[in-house]
Amino acid sequence: MKRLFIIIIAICVAAGFAFAQEKQLTVPVVKIELTAGPGQEQTSTLCNICHSADYITMQPKSSKATWAGSVTKMRKVFGAPISDAEAETITNYLSANYGNGK
Amino acid sequence: MEDFSLTRRNLLKGAGAFVALSALGGLPDIVSAGPRMVRFPEKTDMILLTNRPPQLETPLPFFKEMITPNEAVFVRWHISQLPTAVNLATWRIKVSGNVENELSLSMDDLKKFEKVGYTAVLQCSGNGRSFAEPRVLGGQWGNGAMANVTWAGARLKDILNKAGIKAGSVDISFNGLDKPPLPTVPDFVKSLAVDKAMEDDIIVAYEMNGKELPMLNGFPARLVVPGWYGTYWVKCLSDITVLAAPFDGFWVKSAYRVPDTDCGCIEPGTAPKKTVPVTRMNTRTLIVNPMDGTTLKAKADAEIMGLAFSSNHSIVDVIVSVDGGTTWKKARLGKDMGRYSWIQFFFPWKPEKPGRYTIMAKATNSVGESQPFDATWNPPGYYWNKVEKTVVTVK
Incomplete structure (x- = not known):
């Protein structure tokens, strides 16, 4: 009986050790709303493949050319699966809602 | 960290992300509420820049400490599939x-x-990017991407x-x-x-x-x-x-x-x-106390305090100005924790008259490298290190 008790203790210690060996990470999901407007849904869906929407909302208000450059970078450099037509929709949306009027 | 009173203004200075919001015209609710703070695993309340991949900025009050506590060290990932678990039994x-x-x-x-x-100081190349003029795209860090x-x-x-x-x-x-x-x-x-x-x-x-x-x-x-x-x-x-x-x-x-x-x-x-x-860090300072936009009492003792660091060379001199750069005096340097660490500087100050004061601090390292008075600029928004200006009101 005493022996069994020691074995149980040993198993618990080993289990505890194994637990300490592992560390987990769950990054919370923070809800970020993009401004409502034409193209919002496509922008949200396509951009979210790689990153959360705050990669858009934190940026300084930018010109249409700057947003177009950013969309092109996502497609050409990072291979985002965005068609020409979708790229135009997204660029127009970003320029209209996160633009500086230029 | 007892001293964790975050005023909105201080947070705004720290959270460059929110500078952008002022361009919206008026003050939308989100600005009134201050920057968005989040608490991610093993971290304290941090300023949220981005969620996925995560970029979290350290609130300025932590820079009153010589050593940044682990839970307050900034977070910056580049690609979104972070490891969800690491087991030391199998990790190699x-x-x-x-x-x-x-x-x-x-x-x-x-x-x-x-x-x-x-x-040693860990600092993101884009620390201070939100101050770049013209503004550039990228993680809109204030001063909180360093530890x-x-x-x-x-x-x-x-x-x-x-x-x-x-x-x-x-x-x-x-x-x-x-x-x-x-x-x-x-x-x-x-x-x-x-x-x-x-x-x-x-x-x-x-x-x-x-x-x-x-x-x-x-x-x-x-x-x-x-x-x-x-x-x-x-x-x-x-x-x-x-x-x-x-x-x-x-x-x-x-x-x-x-x-x-x-x-x-x-x-x-x-x-x-x-x-x-990008390679070596340049020389920079940050004035941590008093914080920008705060109000001090005339004829009362105040202490200007901040930090300075410079890549792999010790800071040997920090000069402080309380009149917008017209006159300068040497600050006292704190404990030297080696050439890779930042060093704290202290400057006793007793403003005699009410008014607005512009406090500045400029550091020089052991090989003579210092900071520019005017902002430098590059397209990715790296290397921000201009001599900072902190404006306070004395009443």
């Missing part, structure tokens, strides 16, 4: 490529190498010597457990030239401030390249590869590059002719 650092002996190092193996450590941490681990050199670098090796690349969201997104891999990698002070760190690393800061081990920007400090290190040809990965060849000029800067709004990789 693989050392391979142009070596005599491939290694597969467990944490126990890593701890068999001589343990070395020091205090002063006591690191400990094994010398990279000792690991490489154990593996035996073969003749003709050029670069060494470093990869971590993070993975790209699409196969077309380049994996986050960085490299150092062999000569750089063999420097004594580069370590594979498994301790931050005497404790294991938070997952978001690179558990179980990360590369520490003291004096150089954080982009090289690869987190959750898994692969060290010795290369016989120059490394040509995206994150070295195309990203994290600055104009090939002395300051790494060019005429604002222009494009560089030639670029080189």
